[in-house]
Amino acid sequence: MHPGTAPPERKGENRFCQTICIEQTIIKKNLTGGKQMIAKKTRDMLPAKFEQLINESIWDGFGETITGAEYKARTEKVKGKIEEEGWDAMLVFGDCYRMSNIRWLVNYRTIDGVYPQPEIVFLAPGADPVFFLPDSQIRSAHEESAMKYMGDDIREIRGELSRFLADYNAKKPLKKVALCGYTYCDLEIWDEIKKGIPDADIKQSQMIEYYKSIKTEKELRTMRRAGRVADIGAQMLYDVMEDGITEKEAQSLVYAAMFASGAHSIAFDIMVQTADNLLSLFKRPTDTKITRGNIVMMDHGCRINDYCSDSARTYVFGDVQKEKVELLEKLNRVFETGLEQICAGMTGREADAVIRAAADKEGITQFIVSPSEGRLGPHGTGMDPEEAMPIIGPDSDDVLVEGQTFAYELSAIDENLTGVRTEDPIVVHKDGMEPLTNFPRFSYKP
Template identity: 55%
Template structure:
């Protein structure tokens, strides 16, 4: 239950957030001509890699490959709303969507300057591929978004192109990894909107000891939307006490009490660009070991901001992180999130994208203009877990964070 004290100050809190919210976004416009240029760059890459065609998959949740090319995202929902784009050098793209999405795609996407060929995805995808196979006889076809492509669309590809080589491709993933200044402006604003979320959590802890993780989560979301957020980026996590002993856990009905570590992983979308941040709060008189863990995570994190820079491989960046954490004697508690990643993951329109990555087996080279969520987590069973995370853009001389909220947080 939210305390009476919190119930009294919440209206004033939201009035302040709305009044000073991040609702203006100068410099964030990407024009249809920009999208047209992106498609032409992609076609050239297709030709350079010796492909005859490229199939690009996306849906409402993993929409960045498609939206980067044609500025369209399907509607979130239980019913699957996939998207497919068929690209061939020298031709206009063909865009496939569910029937319910086609009218809005004609008016909201960049397809009108790209030829306007939008077709129904389930009834027309198979026949279209058979027609292309018969007429063009392509020898090599690439697929972008293959890691999450629905099988229902793979079967018609396999059937139509039986005599062709169908291969995995990262053409679009690589192109979209480097953001222009308009994209960076949206990401920076999304990060600023997140200030309202962490401020809300800290105020709740000050005034409402015993508020549950779930109650706080609702108010954190509300604060970010009141401050200019456009859509949910992902399921934010508030974890406290023993719930921080695992890397990811949905908020529960556990009351947050003084003496807890409280960790929040939080983000919001602005212009369909997602922020992704995390902070850990020492709430009240936490143990010396818990306080040291939070401080070591943030100290090591900040030390690496200027050491990780363009030109490094993900393996070299991982080495930098491990050396810093070894200095603070916490390297053994560093958690690899998944797939051999130290924690950092590419980000942009989708909270988690593909390139770049940092980890002991990630040999991609960090390039200027690439963006990723620089995320580091430490877990000590019996003491708790901590996380520090911000979105950053890779610069020549280091990493530039978009979210600059204090990384050393204490609530008495």
């Protein structure tokens, strides 16, 4: 194992070993038959590598189960805050891609797919929540969600949502209604809402986004486990990084390593970039070959119990141009300054200022790339890889709170040189930030 990879949680075979061993045999056959796309050295290494991953897999967690009583307590807390804020009700929107608001409340996520799978939770003081989602998901929602602890009122979203709102409004007027998840509430569901309560004053809210940004110890245990599996993915890229392997092939093997090690699903599309592809901030893997003398960057993660890891590492492969290595070293020094100095009690703008001051000191401010909204890269993370809070940026008044998590991401691109990135999911403490992934931030492979 490469130094710095997180130690496995437990040894020994798990209940998935037999299935994964069969998959391993299929992988081996595919790699040794037909057109040879991966270097022989890499192919020969894979059987032993996957056997090791299977034997050291991290399938079982301890102390991560969130009980039905805890989900009920969350909804009661939100209903109390709704009443305190003077709202008549709250609508919470989510779908299969932005599912964390809904799952935080009622422990359910719809199925990924092209067909829209919107969800709404209706919350009002003095009443049980009502959960709306497509008809195809209603049975499983009754069986799997935490709604069984809160009245189990689950209804079809298309048609029934507008009728329910109209009926509720006739009995108890809904004059002021909060909407969480408004940035991605689709027009179809917005029309249903307005059809049911056309005269209501509907205002944007981030109440759920704020509450779920602060993790319990149970949630952090799952995120740490997802971080350990992400570290294994980073190790896999290091191990298979040989002349001629393509970005796409490396991506597939990283996915396989994480799933063999306990990942439950993907968090987002893994990015593996090298050569000129590094000049794009975000780019899907291509057939570009990884070769010595180049920087290689990977942005990757996985989900465990629907909690994400989101990590990025930049590798030095062989004899790389000195200026490229220096850019990575400078970025990592800026990154580590933030880890030490950003802490609970700071505002988002104060945290942003720490990063900018360190970048100025290293002379790379002009190369730091802002993904969007003026922020330098950090973004909320938890059940979704990118969440709304907290915001780290020059205009953010968000106050960092102990237990909040975000993906601490910094990217630098010199158009005349290369691009580099470092990222860790972190948890905020009163004296700094704790990374939840721990693969070395500087990795050199000769």
